[in-house]
Amino acid sequence: MTTRAAPYWFIGPAFILMLVILIAPIVIALVLSFSDYSLGSETFSWIGLENYERIATRSSYINMFTATAIYVVVVVPVSVVLGLGVALLLQSLKFGRDLYKTVFFLPVMATLLAMAIVWEIALHPSIGLVNQTLDSFCGTGVEGFFSFGWLPFVDGTTSWYSRHCSGGFPLWLRDQDYALGTLCFIGIWQAFGFNMVLYLAGLTSIPRDLLQAAEMDGVKSSWERFRLVTWPMLGPTTVFVVTITSIRSFQVFDTVEALTKGGPSKSTYVMMYALYEKAVKQNLMGIGAAITIVFLVFVLFITLIQRHLVERRVHYS
Amino acid sequence: MKPTYYIGETWKHAVLIALSIVVILPFYVMLSTSLKSPGQVERNEGGFFGTVSEMVDAKCVKRLEPDRDMIAAVRDQYVGQTDREIKTALMGDIQTSCTVHPAIFNYSSAFTEAPLLRYLLNGLIVTVSIFVIQVVIALPCAYALAKLRFKGREFVFGLVLFCLLIPVHAIALPLYIMLSKLGLTNTYAALIVPWTISVFGIFLMRQFFMTVPDDLIDAGRMDGMSEFSIVWKVMLPAAIPALMAFAIFSVVAHWNDYFWPKIVVTGNRDLFTPPLGLREFRGGSDGSLFGPMMATATIIVIPLIVGFLLAQRRFIEGITLSGMK
Numbered sequence: 284m285t286t287r288a289a290p291y292w293f294i295g296p297a298f299i300l301m302l303v304i305l306i307a308p309i310v311i312a313l314v315l316s317f318s319d320y321s322l323g324s325e326t327f328s329w330i331g332l333e334n335y336e337r338i339a340t341r342s343s344y345i346n347m348f349t350a351t352a353i354y355v356v357v358v359v360p361v362s363v364v365l366g367l368g369v370a371l372l373l374q375s376l377k378f379g380r381d382l383y384k385t386v387f388f389l390p391v392m393a394t395l396l397a398m399a400i401v402w403e404i405a406l407h408p409s410i411g412l413v414n415q416t417l418d419s420f421c422g423t424g425v426e427g428f429f430s431f432g433w434l435p436f437v438d439g440t441t442s443w444y445s446r447h448c449s450g451g452f453p454l455w456l457r458d459q460d461y462a463l464g465t466l467c468f469i470g471i472w473q474a475f476g477f478n479m480v481l482y483l484a485g486l487t488s489i490p491r492d493l494l495q496a497a498e499m500d501g502v503k504s505s506w507e508r509f510r511l512v513t514w515p516m517l518g519p520t521t522v523f524v525v526t527i528t529s530i531r532s533f534q535v536f537d538t539v540e541a542l543t544k545g546g547p548s549k550s551t552y553v554m555m556y557a558l559y560e561k562a563v564k565q566n567l568m569g570i571g572a573a574i575t576i577v578f579l580v581f582v583l584f585i586t587l588i589q590r591h592l593v594e595r596r597v598h599y600s
Numbered sequence: 601m602k603p604t605y606y607i608g609e610t611w612k613h614a615v616l617i618a619l620s621i622v623v624i625l626p627f628y629v630m631l632s633t634s635l636k637s638p639g640q641v642e643r644n645e646g647g648f649f650g651t652v653s654e655m656v657d658a659k660c661v662k663r664l665e666p667d668r669d670m671i672a673a674v675r676d677q678y679v680g681q682t683d684r685e686i687k688t689a690l691m692g693d694i695q696t697s698c699t700v701h702p703a704i705f706n707y708s709s710a711f712t713e714a715p716l717l718r719y720l721l722n723g724l725i726v727t728v729s730i731f732v733i734q735v736v737i738a739l740p741c742a743y744a745l746a747k748l749r750f751k752g753r754e755f756v757f758g759l760v761l762f763c764l765l766i767p768v769h770a771i772a773l774p775l776y777i778m779l780s781k782l783g784l785t786n787t788y789a790a791l792i793v794p795w796t797i798s799v800f801g802i803f804l805m806r807q808f809f810m811t812v813p814d815d816l817i818d819a820g821r822m823d824g825m826s827e828f829s830i831v832w833k834v835m836l837p838a839a840i841p842a843l844m845a846f847a848i849f850s851v852v853a854h855w856n857d858y859f860w861p862k863i864v865v866t867g868n869r870d871l872f873t874p875p876l877g878l879r880e881f882r883g884g885s886d887g888s889l890f891g892p893m894m895a896t897a898t899i900i901v902i903p904l905i906v907g908f909l910l911a912q913r914r915f916i917e918g919i920t921l922s923g924m925k
Contacts, residue, residue: 289744289748289826289827289828290744290748290749290750290753291750292740292828293740293741293743293744293748293827293831294740294741294744294745294750294752294756296737296740296741297737297738297740297741297797297802298741298756298759300737300796300797301759301760301763301797301799304768304775304793304794304796304797305763305766305768305771305797305799306763307774307778308771308773308774308775308778309766309771309774311774311777311778312771312773312774315774315777322777322780369616369619372612372615372616373616375612376609376612376613376616377609379613379616383616383620385909385912386620386623386624387619387620387623388908388916389623389624389627389905389908390623391919392852392904392905392908392915392919393627393856393901393904393905394855394856394858394874394875394878394897394900394901394904395856395858396856396858396875396878396879397630397875397878397897397900397901398626398630398897398901400878400879400893400897401626401627401629401630401633401894401897402626404629404633404890404894405625405626405629410641412625412629472622472623472626476623477919477920480916480920481920484920530767534767534769534770534859536769536858536859537858537859537875540858540862541879555769555859558772558773559859559862559863562773562776563773563776563863568773568777571773572773572774574773575770575771575772575773575774578770579766579770579771582765582766582767582770583765586765
């Protein structure tokens, strides 16, 4: 191997693999999305935009977009705000910071599929810890507090808690009204520790002098200091955290497959699960390819927004 | 110190402890269920560790249940008793010998009800192969991009940046079609191949190599080292800290991955990775197997958790690696 040829030997394998494993599939998906291809059949025909038309009009795909959108719109803001809030709390703490950090990071490490199944047991309508705990507080001061009857103009007996104390608590994953919310909850539970760690790193990179200078300039309240100094300085971290959480939320699959299989009545029929069910289980590759393309467009769109924001930031610093 | 200060501090801890309870809850359920007998799970009693009382393993009893021949064989010992009485006496002995502690029952069934050891081994094979191949492919490429001048370098780097945008899970379907056309589904290759190219790894290593002084490489060249041995004998050792973080990033991601194995491994249990094995366990179980199922979950989750608790800083660094661009 001569020195002149060396770079090409070094680049070669990676270059070929990038083309074959990352670029070619996009092209294949794009081409197949205009066909009714299925594995194992000899022939297939070109059907133009029919797959995309179906995705845009059929009710099950409308459900797919709704479920995915709700999931992303709930999980991203909540897990980002929670991550930031916890990071700020931890940073102002005198002791115990590392212990909390360890605890909150545990869900990020743990195999999501395994934890999903554990949540299913915890949320089991009859033997689950969650409903049993809720039930055991019925008729006690806890019910009194959470039914908010002590607030003026609130009738405690019509509150969520009181109604369920008398009528039984939800079935969570098997209830159409609660299933998606429950999955969102598990998603947030899993993701916020990751965001917290990134925010902690972001916070330590803010120079102390800056906050002190703000204080000397008469910014007395800590909320104002946060608004004027901390939050703008965390800008790059926030852009990144929001992007990665969005992309991950778009890809939610494990919890859906293990717990609800898209149901009840398609209320949790998110994109990755739809892709799996249509293409892998029902061998409808054309429609699966179209979902893939729509999905890629979403992801590229988010990432391009991120890059745009990051590049704009560069001029500030 | 002002008293309000302590009040503020107490409130913070109160909020954080409440949140910690919610975060810990599933881990608590997982561990405590894995220590309890089916009856205790159903009645939700026994606290965290389950009661100390032993349980009778119904399967064991069924397996050892005496048939006619066995009763005939021991008839001399029970002179003057009917077969039914002999059977009752034998069953009593069997009950005692089949009595086990619930925790032992759960964890041993985790290994006997399903080939869990095989699943764990598969997980190990897949994650280690993926990481090793990723490094073998990415390291030379990153070195060339960072330190060598050649025609097309900008183009290749541009391609790397573009590929960073593509989540591999998103293109799972065309990859699946390609692999099945090659007849590779249900093989180790299918589990490993799509992950062999880590553009993120290339990008990361390239950024790292940019900070390595050129003198180090020039010294190697002076000593007559080939470019090939510079990569593996100079650059690789220099990159160990970055590689450690990348290793954790890669291993955690693929040990926990469920989506991709679920697509390419269908039915062939010999290839199941730990998450697939656990899912299969659940699929085929009724409520009475909650204990062994949670024991399986614990065994699958434990290696990463222990690693994390032992080398916390490194793990956090590794997993949030993608955040440190």
